[in-house]
Amino acid sequence: MAAARKDNRLMLAYLLRRLLYAIPILIGVNLLTFALFFVVNTPDDMARLQLGAKHVTPEAIGRWKVEHGYDKPLLLNSAAEGSAQFTDTIFFQHSAAMFAFEFGKGDDGRDIGNEIKKRMGPSLAIALPVFVIGLLVNITFALLMVFFRATYLDLWGVVGCVVLMSISGLFYIIAGQYFIASLWKLLPISGFSGGIDGLPFILLPVLVSVVAGIGGGARWYRTIFIEEIGKDYVRTARSKGLSEVRVLFRHVLKNGMIPILTGAVVVIPTLFMGSLITESFFGIPGLGSYTIDAIQAQDFAVVRAMVFLGSVLYIVGLILTDLSYSWVDPRVRLQ
Amino acid sequence: MNIQPVILWTDALIFALLVGVLVLAWGISRHEHLRAPWGVVARRPMAMGAALVLSVFVVIGLLDSLHYREKLAGSQADKPHYSVEVLSAFDALVGTLRTQHEKTYSAPLAMQLYAKEFVEHDGVTRREYPRLQFGGAHLDDAASRMPDITRRSAVGLAQGLALSLLLFGVLAGWQAHRTQVSLGEWLARWGEGRLGWPGRTVVGVLTLLLLLAGVLVHLATAYHVFGTDKVGQDVLYISLKSIRTGLVIGTLTTLVTLPLAISLGIAAGYFRGWVDDVIQYVYTVLNSIPGVLLIAAAVLIVQVYIESNPDLFDNAAARADVRLLALCLIMGMTSWTGLARLLRGEALKLSTLDYVDAARAFGVSHTRIISRHIFPNVFHLVLIAIVLDFSGLVLAEAVLSYVGVGVDPSMHSWGNMINGARLELAREPAVWWQLGAAFAFMFTLVLAANLFADGVRDAFDPRMGSRR
Amino acid sequence: MSELLRVDQLVTEIGGARIVDGVSFEVAAGETYALLGESGCGKSMTALSLMRLLPDGGRVVSGTVQLNGEAVLALPESEMRRVRGGGMAMIFQEPMLALNPVIKVGEQIAEALVLHQGLRGQPMQDAARALLDAVGVPDAARRLDSYPFELSGGLRQRVMIAMALAGQPKLLIADEPTTALDVTIQAQVLDVLRHLRAERRMGMLLITHDLGVVAENADRVGVMYAGELVEEGARDVFFATPQHPYSRMLFDALPRPGDGGRLTTIPGQVPRLDEALHGCRFAPRCPFAIARCRLESPLWQEINGQRVRCHLAGTLPLRMLQQAGEHSIPAQSAQRLLQVDGLKVHFPVRRGLIQRTVGYVRAVDDVSLSIQAGHTLALVGESGCGKTTVGKALLRLIEPTAGSVALNGETLGTHNLSSLRRQMQMVFQDPFSSLNPRMRVADILLEGMDALKVGKAGDRRDAVAKLLQQVGLPDDAGGRYPHAFSGGQRQRIAIARALAISPRLLICDEPTSALDVSVQAQILNLLKDLQDRLGLAYLFITHNLAVVDYLAHAVAVMYLGRIVEHGAAADVLRAPRHPYTLALVSAVPRIEPHSGESIIRLAGDQPSPLNPPTGCHFHPRCRHASAVCRQTYPDQTDLGSGHWVRCHWVAGQV
Secondary structure, three states, X not given: OHHHHHHHHXXXXXXXXXXXXXXXXXXXHHHHHHHHHHHOOOHHXXXXXXXXXXXXXXXXXXXXXXXXXXXXXXXXXXXXXXXXXXXXXXXXXXXXXXXXXXXXXXXXXOEHHHHHHHHHHHHHHHHHHHHHHHHHHHHHHHHHHHHOOOOHHHHHHHHHHHHXXXXXXXXXXXXXXXXXXXXXXXXXXXXXXXOHHHHHHHHHHHHHHHHHHHHHHHHHHXXXXXXXXXXXXXXXXXXXXXXXXXXXXHHHHHHHHHHHXXXXXXXXXXXXXXXXXXXXXXXXXOHHHHHXXXXXXXXXXXXXXXXXXXXXXXXXXXXXXXXXHHHHOHHHHOO | OOEEEEOOHHHHHHHHHHHHHHHHHHHHHOOHHHHHHHHHHHOOHHHHHHHXXXXXXXXXXXHOOOEEEEEOOOOOOOOOOEEEXXXXXXXXXXXXXXXXXXXXXXXXXXXXXXXXXEEEEOOEEEEEOOEOOOOOOOOOOHHHHHHHHHHHHHHHHHHHHHHHHHHHHHHHHHHHHHHOOOHHHHHHHHHHOOOOOOHHHHHHHHHHXXXXXXXXXXXXXXXXXXXXXXXXOEHHXXXXXXXXXXXXXXXXXXXXXXXXXXXXXXXXXXHOHHHHHHHHHHHHHHHHOOHHHHHHHHHHHHHHHHHHOHHHOOOHHHHHHHHHHHHHHHHHHHHHHHHHHHHHHHHHHHOOOHHHHHHHXXXXXXXXXXXXXXHHHHHHHHHHHHHHHHHHHHHHHHHHHHHOOOOOOOOOOHHHHHHHHHHHHHOOOOOOHHHHHHHHHHHHHHHHHHHHHHHHHHHHOHHHHHOO | OOEEEEEEEEEEEEOOEEEEEEEEEEEEOOOEEEEEOOOOOOHHHHHHHHHOOOOOOXXXXXXXXXXXXXXXXXXXXXXXXXXXXXXXXXXXXXXXXXXXXXXXXXXXXXXXXXXXXXXXXXXXXXXXXXXXXXOOOOOHHHHOOOOHXXXXXXXXXXXXXXXXXXXXXXXXXXXXXXXXXXXXXXXXXXXHHHHHHHHXXXXXXXXXXXXXXXXXXXXXXXXXXXXXEEEEEEHHHHHHOOXXXXXXXXXXXXXXXXXXXXXXXXXXXXXXXXXXXXXXXXXXXXXXXXXHHHHOOOXXXXXXXXXXXXXXXXXXXXXXXXXXXXXXXXXXXXXXXXXXXXXXXXXXXXXXXXXXXXXEEEEEEEEEEEEEOOOEEEEEOOOOOOHHHHHHHHXXXXXXXXXXXXXXXXXXXXXXXXXXXXXXXXXXXXXXXXXXXXXXXXXXXXXXXXHHOOOOHHHHHHHHHHHHHHOOOOXXXXXXXXXXXXXXXXXHHHHHHHHOOOOXXXXXXXOOOOOOHHHHHHHHHHHHHHHHHXXXXXXXXXXXXXXXXXXXXXXXXXXXXXXXXXXXHHHHHHOOOOHHHHHHHHHOOOOOOOOOOOOOOOOOOOOOOXXXXXXXXXXXXXXXXOHHHHHOOOOEXXXXXXXXXXXXXXXXXX
16 A cells, blocks of 8 residues: 555656656747747748738738737837736747647637637547557557468568558548549548537548558557567467467567557547648548648648647657556556 | 750759769678678569669659750850750650640540530531540541550550560670579579579569550650640659659658758767757657648748748749758758657667777777767668658658648649649549549659668668667 | 486477487486587577477477377477476576566466466465465565566576476476576575476476586486587586597586686587588587598497497597696786775666655775786676676776775876776677677777877787787788677687787676687686786676686675675685675585585575665675674674675674
């Protein structure tokens, strides 16, 4: 009991330290995006790009900047009083404010924070099944190849993986939409709807994304398992008289899952961000299509918000990875 | 001089790279222990077949990197004016393929346009599929099209076969002479795969390539083999032109960032302490920003810069080229972290090895330890990273072009081809050939690169499998 | 005795190489049969062939294996699984790697219990605990819930043995079961094996390279060379009169106490097994070989119940020609070369939110020693005692926490590092990781001279040739890369590298522990020659007491970061006083039968230097420990002529 409590306390201290580490990284991300969006590329440039060549007049630029709140000094507002010298600046209002998850408004006038909340669900509806099913399918294929290792089944399995990897992701989507939706009319080509009615809309993008990931995933996991199967403890397990299936599923899988799971955990938080391409092609109103629309419309406020959100989620992923290590690997747990 | 050579930024880098590769190859060939792993690669049928296919792409890409401008017909000798259009040696080679524009879409090997138009026939205006200006223009009627295609294909195949037989004969003669065996004995060894190198695969792939080339040459002179695109350009020509873009992105991206990845990765692993902390901080920050978004942001900025400084570029090709280079740099900046992290780990391991301790016991300087003990022992990882990243980058170009942050829209690239044609599948009948050609070319290049990379990886480091 | 295992004409190939070639032997129930041989001779592959667990690409080509009359090689795979673990079980060399790191040891043992005894639930738990008890794991019930990494090397190997016993095998195959363990732990584990074999009347196939282990544990011995069995006989006869020249040379290559002369070495290398071999495989290296040996493979001959494959068996002189050599003990020049005082190396341990230092690993804690010019001081201790750290700290490869180092009376610090490096160099343990694979041998040798600017740049190339000659390498070696050399040759290169700058002191960190006995002899001879010729002093760091006996003038014994006993080699090894040294000396397996003296077995493992026991560090394992031992660290007790110990017990006796 005492040991468990001590473990918990260690874990808490560890978690706190990781969170503390995250802060300078987020500040770094923030400064970098600030530099990219406001220093290298001044608000005037942005305005010019947005307004188009024909409408560029100093007045128009000024008006645009006021509309978007970019009319303030970058870092230090010498015209203001007291703390407003720092707060009434672009940096404070547009970059530092993101730490409070205040993202402001997009060019379409909508609140970015609200949009993010609204769009996370649809993104997750696609990304989560893709992640889970993909993981299962890839591990299954990898285990199959490993079970038949050094036979033709394995050899051609690997070649098949390389072939699948060599196909552009866009091809999977376009071909999937064309054949399954347009030609054979098995599933709707695009669109989204909440609840159980949404299922048919989800099936195709999930199917396509999973298939697109098999090549790389299965091959990677195969090499992990193959490396494990060459280790001494596998020979020990066999020397006990265990069957090959049991050696594979109990001994090899358990060790191989350590790199696989921890590699997978880091992406879990970023699932919220959805997939740019898939969502865009299938008309899913998620964060992925939101981002891609923003990029194409050159809506800097939204892009900036997504960069920040993305890095926050990535850092959460890193912390989760560390935690999952200590969860799946007993060697890490007690150190 | 009827032409003025134009050296674009990427041309210069590509040829610098070529020189670098040749120098490296020369250096490697002189060291037995460096040559050995390449010998292993050369003995793998898959890798060698892939290398042959890759070399075809590389040759086309290199030809397409020799740029020039033609002198305008009307200009005087002492004060020549040159065309604004930048052409390449490849353009000169394929000749009419570039210039024979149709009006709009036409299907592969078609002799009529895709869409019906009002055509005046003997004073009567009718709505029908008009004949193409160039594709199948030599035919009298539609009935003679299939026989003509068959005949041309057969001639092409025959010529390809003849050429490959000739080459095979030369090869057999030369090899038999070199290895001092009778021709019959060599052929027997070749047939049984006992040559010590994958002779059957090499000859087979070469024959296949020559057959394909024969057919293409004979068909392409009279038809649009892959049809035409929306503005009537030959899709085969665009696909071939896109090869250079793919190669540039696949190679230069890794190359421009190698110095960064190598120096920071090794420094972090070797020096540890605060150096390691700082470098790790930098790459965690860069890594934490979603890659596509960082690229998008940077590309948008470059775009703004190019558009606000139009006078820096004297022609459209130069502008597109700078944007391509910028894309390579940006993609490199976001992707060096992977290699750096790998090298850091390896340098960390190497710096604890006894031979590094032995060097430190002599007081050998850090730079010397790094250059003599660390770098040569991680070089294979750098090489593997270059070949492994190549295919991923080629694929990424298509995605980025779709997002709108890829290469310049005026530039020929598979991404632009796909982006331009993806909505045309919904037409009735579907316009599939542009997409098909882009995907097919991209697939061939990426597959060849992947197979080659597999061979290289296995030869240099059998335990490297865990890195994707 | 009833025959348990019969191996007949076993041939095993891996990728075209016949690594086991026509091996036949029998093992009776309750008997220990030792397969003896150097690395690469095929002894492990023989064992794996019996278990049918060959690595990928390996296969048994011909021959039969019968276990209790059952033809093992003919069994279908499903039947074979019953034999593995149930009929014969195997223990592997490296207990850390051989146990699954993420499964609790209890479950790993239980797997075999379920499979071979059909136990489940509480009976299975009880049986697993009983097994751990049987192999001497303290607190067995709790240990069932441990993961392998939580156990020490000795305990892991005991768990491994328990797991092998779970199927109640008739035959136990032990493949170098103690090679990875410290000598005191090795003694514990061998005891367990001996005891279990007698208790359960198992047959045991013991695979080892260590003649001492064979002498103390085997009933019969088979010697393997290059895939073949070359000699076989009962232990006592074999050790009294080894018949095959190879066996004899193995004996003569062993450094022995008090001998001082040169060791016999076996010239040349083991032949490649992927080529066609004619005649006796040992002929190219055999000093007695005649023309017939090179043409005709010898058949088995029997001499006094010993079997041997040698044409000349029985006709060879009984005692091999000892290469007579004078090892001159240098005149007692009282010139002190190295003087180390109060050396400490502490590594901080950081924990908590802000990573503050919560403690120190005291890897080296107040070590003082001195070496005279031209002399050898051996620093002896088990793994983890801090002896390697001492060596590295002297060269400042690890920054010492405290202490002073003086060479020739000149105190060395960061200000005169190059002076230190000119006079002191190091030879490392592993000849494979100590040479950069991407550098030519000549460049490796030049590195030190270039860095320290020894001699004129133009002369250095000539110096390389001289160095190569000095360490007995061919002239053309300089142009080649390390991978072209064998382990022994690589160690010569490493020695040449250190010699390149003409140092006065070499720190040798276990330079022979990665080498076979016959190669070890070559290196030891070389080191001795160099000392005679160049007047080098050595700090010889090792765990191998036989080597110490052979080479050292003085010995310092280290335990948990401190020196516990120090003195002239003869005094410390022949008349050790500290209980730890006593145990260490007595734990070494010997070829000669123990002369009545009882073997001291140490209980437990060496504690962690992070949290050493209070008082005398050794007291938890010491049978003489008293109350004062638990409270205060003992002072130095002088026993005369430079021999001193740190022990309350000894102090009480004086």
